[in-house]
Amino acid sequence: MVDAQTLEHTKLSTRLLAGRDFLVKTPQCVSYLKQMHTWLTTGSQGALVHGRPRLGKTSATRWVLKVIPNLIGNFPVVEVPIRDQHIASERAFFQHLLRCIKHREAMKGSAGDKRDRFSEWLIARAKRSPINAAVLFFDEAHLLQDHQYSWLLNIGNELDKNGCRLFCLLVGQPELADKKLKLIEDGMEQIVGRFMVRELEFSGISSQLDLVATLTEYQETIYPIDSDTLFAENFIPLAVRGGFKLNSIGPAMWASFEKLWIHFRIDKEMSIPMHYFTSALIGTLNSLVKHDAHSLVVPQETITDSVNASGYKDSLRILLASLDKYKRTNSRS
Amino acid sequence: MNPCYETTSWRPGTLRAYESVGSIGAKYCYLNKVKPREFYNLILELIGEKNRYINRDDFTFDSLDFDFSKLSKLFNEPLPIVKKLSLKAINHLPNLRKQTGYSLASNEDFAYCPICLANGYHSPLHQISWVTNCFIHNEALINVVNKNKSIKNLHTDIKLLSNLYDIWFVESEIWESAKSYDWHLVDNKLIEEKAKLFIQALINTESAITNESTTIGNNIESKLLVLVENLGNSNSVFKAMHQNKSMRLGEPINFICSNMVADTLVKMNSKDFILFMYSRQITCESENAPEWKVALDKLPSILRINHKNCLHEYRKTFEQLEKTRISWCRWNTYVHPPYDMESYDRVPCQRIATLNLLQTILNFEDSLVHNSHGNFYDSRLGGMDYLFQDIEVLNDLITSDLAKKWVGFIVLGQHQIMKKYTPGYVFNTNDEADSRRTSMYVPHDLLEEIIDQLLLALVYVWIWALYETEMNRENLANQQFKPVQYLKLMISQLSPSAILEKTHNGLQLKIGTMVPYKTPDWFINKDDLINHYLNVQNKSRELEVTFDQVLLERMKSANLYQKSTNHLRIYSR
Numbered sequence: 026m027v028d029a030q031t032l033e034h035t036k037l038s039t040r041l042l043a044g045r046d047f048l049v050k051t052p053q054c055v056s057y058l059k060q061m062h063t064w065l066t067t068g069s070q071g072a073l074v075h076g077r078p079r080l081g082k083t084s085a086t087r088w089v090l091k092v093i094p095n096l097i098g099n100f101p102v103v104e105v106p107i108r109d110q111h112i113a114s115e116r117a118f119f120q121h122l123l124r125c126i127k128h129r130e131a132m133k134g135s136a137g138d139k140r141d142r143f144s145e146w147l148i149a150r151a152k153r154s155p156i157n158a159a160v161l162f163f164d165e166a167h168l169l170q171d172h173q174y175s176w177l178l179n180i181g182n183e184l185d186k187n188g189c190r191l192f193c194l195l196v197g198q199p200e201l202a203d204k205k206l207k208l209i210e211d212g213m214e215q216i217v218g219r220f221m222v223r224e225l226e227f228s229g230i231s232s233q234l235d236l237v238a239t240l241t242e243y244q245e246t247i248y249p250i251d252s253d254t255l256f257a258e259n260f261i262p263l264a265v266r267g268g269f270k271l272n273s274i275g276p277a278m279w280a281s282f283e284k285l286w287i288h289f290r291i292d293k294e295m296s297i298p299m300h301y302f303t304s305a306l307i308g309t310l311n312s313l314v315k316h317d318a319h320s321l322v323v324p325q326e327t328i329t330d331s332v333n334a335s336g337y338k339d340s341l342r343i344l345l346a347s348l349d350k351y352k353r354t355n356s357r358s
Numbered sequence: 359m360n361p362c363y364e365t366t367s368w369r370p371g372t373l374r375a376y377e378s379v380g381s382i383g384a385k386y387c388y389l390n391k392v393k394p395r396e397f398y399n400l401i402l403e404l405i406g407e408k409n410r411y412i413n414r415d416d417f418t419f420d421s422l423d424f425d426f427s428k429l430s431k432l433f434n435e436p437l438p439i440v441k442k443l444s445l446k447a448i449n450h451l452p453n454l455r456k457q458t459g460y461s462l463a464s465n466e467d468f469a470y471c472p473i474c475l476a477n478g479y480h481s482p483l484h485q486i487s488w489v490t491n492c493f494i495h496n497e498a499l500i501n502v503v504n505k506n507k508s509i510k511n512l513h514t515d516i517k518l519l520s521n522l523y524d525i526w527f528v529e530s531e532i533w534e535s536a537k538s539y540d541w542h543l544v545d546n547k548l549i550e551e552k553a554k555l556f557i558q559a560l561i562n563t564e565s566a567i568t569n570e571s572t573t574i575g576n577n578i579e580s581k582l583l584v585l586v587e588n589l590g591n592s593n594s595v596f597k598a599m600h601q602n603k604s605m606r607l608g609e610p611i612n613f614i615c616s617n618m619v620a621d622t623l624v625k626m627n628s629k630d631f632i633l634f635m636y637s638r639q640i641t642c643e644s645e646n647a648p649e650w651k652v653a654l655d656k657l658p659s660i661l662r663i664n665h666k667n668c669l670h671e672y673r674k675t676f677e678q679l680e681k682t683r684i685s686w687c688r689w690n691t692y693v694h695p696p697y698d699m700e701s702y703d704r705v706p707c708q709r710i711a712t713l714n715l716l717q718t719i720l721n722f723e724d725s726l727v728h729n730s731h732g733n734f735y736d737s738r739l740g741g742m743d744y745l746f747q748d749i750e751v752l753n754d755l756i757t758s759d760l761a762k763k764w765v766g767f768i769v770l771g772q773h774q775i776m777k778k779y780t781p782g783y784v785f786n787t788n789d790e791a792d793s794r795r796t797s798m799y800v801p802h803d804l805l806e807e808i809i810d811q812l813l814l815a816l817v818y819v820w821i822w823a824l825y826e827t828e829m830n831r832e833n834l835a836n837q838q839f840k841p842v843q844y845l846k847l848m849i850s851q852l853s854p855s856a857i858l859e860k861t862h863n864g865l866q867l868k869i870g871t872m873v874p875y876k877t878p879d880w881f882i883n884k885d886d887l888i889n890h891y892l893n894v895q896n897k898s899r900e901l902e903v904t905f906d907q908v909l910l911e912r913m914k915s916a917n918l919y920q921k922s923t924n925h926l927r928i929y930s931r
Contacts, residue, residue: 090359104360129366129400129432130390138391145367145389148539153370187539 034314037259038307047250048088049242051081051299052235057225058089062096064192064223065156070181071193071220075167075201076227079340081299082196083164085227090162090194098155101147105161107168115176119143122161140176144183151189158190166195167204174208174216181219193220202226229296236282236297237275243306244271260310260317267319277325278305281332289341291348297337304335363431366390370434372541374479375442375550379418380518381480382443387519388527388536394519398509401516404429409511412450415463417482418513419443439546442553445482448560453567458581462486464514467501468521478533479544480522482515483553483599488579490601494544494552552595559596563589572624574631574812575855580605581628584855584870601851605870611811615804615864622754623805624860630749631812634761634801638809640768641800650814653877654720657821658775661713664882668707668894672697673779675706675898679905691912696905699776702831702841706897707890712828713776715845719820720773746799760805767793808858808867815854815869822873823848825880 041047057074064072076082090102105125112118119139123131126146134142151159161177163169181191195201205221208214230236246256258265282305286295308331313323367389373382383397390396406423430440445462454460464485471484471492483493491498506517526536535542566589573581580602586592587607597603615623642651662669676697683693698704699714746752755761770792771777801809827834827845834844854871882890 087359102359125360127361127364129364130392130396133390133392133396141391142367142389145369146365149367149369149389152539 030314034260034311038311041303041307047246047248048084048091049239049246050088050092051085051230051239051242053081053228053230054085054088057085057227058092060223060225061089061093061194065093065097065100065158065160068190069192069223070190071195072223072225073166073201073205073221074194074196074225074227075199077229077296077298077344078198079298079300080227080229080296082227084299086162086164086194086196090160100154100156101150101159103147103159103161105163107163107165109168112173113170115140115172118173118176140179144180147180147191148184148187148189151184151191152187156190157188158192159184160192160194162194162196165197167197167200169195169204171208171211171213171216174213174220178216178219195220229298230302231294231296233276233279236279236302237272239302240272240275240278240306257310261313261321263317263319264313264321267321269321274309274323274328277323277328278302278309278332281305281325281329282337284329285332285338285341289345291341291345293348298340301332301335301337301340305332305337308332308334365434366432368433368435369541372478372543373433373435373439373443374481374544374546375439376445376481376483376553377443378480378482378485378518378522379443379516380522381478383516383519384522384526385478387523394523397519398512398516400432401512405512411513413461415461416449416513417445417462417464417485417515419482420446420449442550448557451560451564454560454564454582454585457567457573458585459578460582461578465501466504468504468518469499469501471495471497471499473497474544475525475532476534477544478526478536478541479549480518481549481553483556485515485518488582488601489599490603491599493556493595493599494549496598555593555595556599559586559591559593562591566591570624571857571859572626572628573855573857574628575853576628576632577602577850577853577855580853580855580870580872584857584868587870588857588859588868602870602872605855605872608815608869608871611867611869612861613804613807613865613867617860619758619760619804620860620865622751622758622760623808623865624858625751625754626749630751631809633746633749634799634805634809635813635816637764637798637800638806638813640796640798641764641766648810648814650810650817653814653821654817657877658713658716658720660877660880661709661716663880664887664890665707665709667891668709669779671891671894671898672706672710675902676779679902682909683905686909686912693905693908693912696901696908699779700840700842701835702828703835704901706894706901708828708831710776710779711831711841712824714779715824715827715841717773717776718842718845719824720775749799752799755805756799759803760801761799762802763797764800765797766795768796769793804865808865811867811869812854812856814875815856815871818873818875819849819852819854819871821877823852825878 060072074082074086087104094100103122103125105122110117110121112121114136116136116139119136119142120131122143123139123146126143128142128146130142131139147159151157177191177193181193184191202224205217205224208217208221230239243256248254248256248259255265257269257271261269282297282301283295305328309323309328312327312331313321366386368386369389372385379401383394383401386392386397386400387394401418404425405418405421406425408423410422411420412422424444426440426443427437429435429443430437433440449462451460462482464482465487469484469489470480471494473495474480474484474492474497481493483489484499489499502521504517504521506520508514509516526533530536533542563586567585571588573585575581575584579600583592583597583600583602583605584607586596587605642648644651644655647655676695679696683695686693696704699711702708702711705711749755752761756763800806823845826848827841830844831841833839834841852872854869856867856869858865858867860866
């Protein structure tokens with residue numbers, strides 16, 4: 026029988042790993058925010074943000090889009106997840122966009138009706154924003170097809186005609202960068218020129234300093250919102266009240282991740298995806314629950330076990346395989 | 359990020375206070391590229407499953423369960439403005455309704471202000487049946503017949519959606535910015551400021567009504583205006599919008615009486631007064647006649663001044679023609695007489711038709727009340743029952759000597775001043791009784807004085823309605839409007855209203871009337887008189903020729919050419 030406290034911890038852990046419960050500012054997020062600020066305030070109409078899976082691109086983008094209105098004012102943002110939907114036709118594509126904004130009339134009418142309905146929705150909101158712009162955030166944008174970019178061009182033109190700007194934020198995996206090259210090769214500069222001039226390669230936590238900074242963010246986070254409980258207090262309340270600082274485990278955690286990196290001999294700058302970092306942190310905190318005390322000492326092996334169990338090791342294996350494949354392809358060509 | 363509730367393509371900030379459901383619907387259909395059906399579905403959702411309204415003629419947004427909060431979220435418009443789509447605040451004012459029959463019932467037509475329409479706005483305040491001018495711009499409203507079908511489970515005002523959609527988004531010339539992203543709209547502050555004045559006039563009047571007064575009259579709208587004006591709540595917007603804006607509230611007439619008498623009289627309702635007005639008309643003697651009776655008795659002779667020759671000419675020719683016509687009709691097919699006093703273009707002189715109309719007005723004993731005071735009883739029944747028992751305070755009135763029973767004979771046919779000019783009359787014998795025994799209650803003492811004042815206002819309305827009808831005779835012919843219909847319409851529109859209220863020492867009567875207490879200028883100047891008489895003679899010939907041609911056609915078709923010459927002479931003049 027699972028006790029109520031354990032159940033509560035499990036729920037909390039699951040919610041955190043799902044990535045929607047709260048967004049944490051990482052050094053990468055800060056740099057992303059700066060970029061985004063520049064893009065939106067210098068008239069850009071789109072940008073590519075790409076990186077390996079599980080780096081936390083989606084969460085970082087959500088965080089940036091949530092924070093940036095404090096700097097430049099409100100503007101409409103539509104998050105469009107691109108998965109394996111049947112959105113090959115223009116009608117289905119705009120229907121998908123209308124459903125993303127929970128439009129009451131999403132299902133009615135022809136492709137043209139749906140396009141106009143969506144443009145109207147965007148323009149009405151963009152016109153009221155201080156930057157006269159609307160942002161479409163395409164998640165997993167590497168799955169977008171050429172003709173879908175053309176439809177986005179039409180929407181962009183429609184906004185442009187009415188004194189507004191459409192900014193397409195294309196967030197996806199590294200194939201997105203390849204897609205840009207392919208579009209140039211295929212002579213579709215208008216798409217690249219419009220949406221892909223600006224580019225950001227997203228990476229995970231790449232230094233001990235970054236890792237400690239991220240831990241500090243977690244340390245200062247109040248959770249649940251509107252409570253006066255610090256995030257770590259949900260697991261180790263006595264220790265937190267006794268002065269335990271979450272960022273104190275930073276060097277040990279960095280060492281455990283580094284050890285795995287070195288073990289796989291990857292010939293690249295080290296990077297820890299946010300997903301594995303969060304998983305390792307949650308794992309560590311869960312392990313500490315039963316040792317909670319005013320003067321808590323965190324054993325290195327608890328952290329190492331949590332890092333090992335985070336899935337980071339498997340992800341490095343995949344990374345190594347893909348790098349080998351890349352090298353082979355390059356050497357053949 | 360993405361909205362967590364349902365959205366639509368609407369332009370936030372473009373919704374206007376007191377905007378009609380048709381106006382919003384037309385814009386919704388345009389912005390969302392959907393058919394009206396989708397908007398109807400949305401409204402059905404918002405008004406709730408119970409579809410509850412207080413009155414059948416309420417506007418759509420007056421639904422008791424209307425979800426303004428949802429509409430506010432859906433359109434991203436501020437809730438205070440969305441809530442101002444409803445006229446609930448003034449739709450049900452029980453005191454006003456009791457005193458005047460007040461309602462905001464909508465016009466069947468599509469009524470609009472051209473300036474509002476050119477600025478993308480239409481309001482239910484344009485649709486109210488007794489409103490003739492725009493509350494914002496004071497512009498005269500234009501009425502267009504609305505042939506759209508009703509929508510199941512929805513109120514009639516939603517039918518205007520199609521009209522407005524076509525005007526704005528199909529024709530696109532009326533509202534120039536309709537298809538652009540920057541709509542030019544009527545300023546919301548201006549709308550709210552003006553509407554507030556209109557609403558305040560009604561709400562303040564509603565709260566100021568007491569049992570110390572009663573309103574009298576047949577015209578619901580003018581009664582409302584009298585009440586609003588009398589209680590000092592009228593303002594420039596309310597007055598300008600009202601169809602009876604030309605009404606003047608006369609000088610108050612004071613009657614000194616006891617508190618008990620005053621109490622009894624203010625308990626009488628409008629119908630009670632009208633009943634006594636009727637009995638007073640029938641029983642009023644010419645000796646020591648009140649002013650209204652003198653004015654009415656003089657009217658036939660005033661109308662005949664300058665037209666004696668016309669009447670003579672008319673009678674001479676029609677008697678001659680009638681001999682031929684009746685003789686023909688006796689043995690052959692029926693032929694209409696060329697004259698018809700019920701139509702201005704079938705008499706040689708317009709005054710003949712006007713005198714004929716005057717008979718309708720003078721017909722107290724028959725149709726007057728029935729026509730001009732509402733259909734609340736049938737006075738044409740023999741041995742008339744005047745339903746005086748319906749007057750709740752009748753016994754109090756009799757006890758206070760304000761009413762008394764009258765039994766006697768009323769002379770019939772006195773109103774038939776044109777009887778001898780009626781085709782067919784010459785040859786007919788009159789078998790009708792010339793009097794009828796009747797019993798009724800008549801006003802007495804103070805009530806008689808009050809009734810005489812009310813009748814004076816009414817008689818001048820009749821006179822001016824008659825005058826307006828004659829002056830508009832050419833338009834009536836063009837619009838295929840019968841003069842008698844127009845006369846009734848004018849009487850209804852000009853009908854006076856009065857308010858009788860208690861004072862510290864008795865009663866005060868204030869009468870609101872749309873016409874002056876003087877006879878209009880009916881006369882023709884000397885120079886024009888000769889031309890007029892020539893025209894009458896010409897018209898007379900014209901009508902004779904028309905009749906001869908009709909008769910000739912009939913003779914041809916009856917093959918009378920083959921008969922003897924003597925026989926033909928009988929018919930051809």
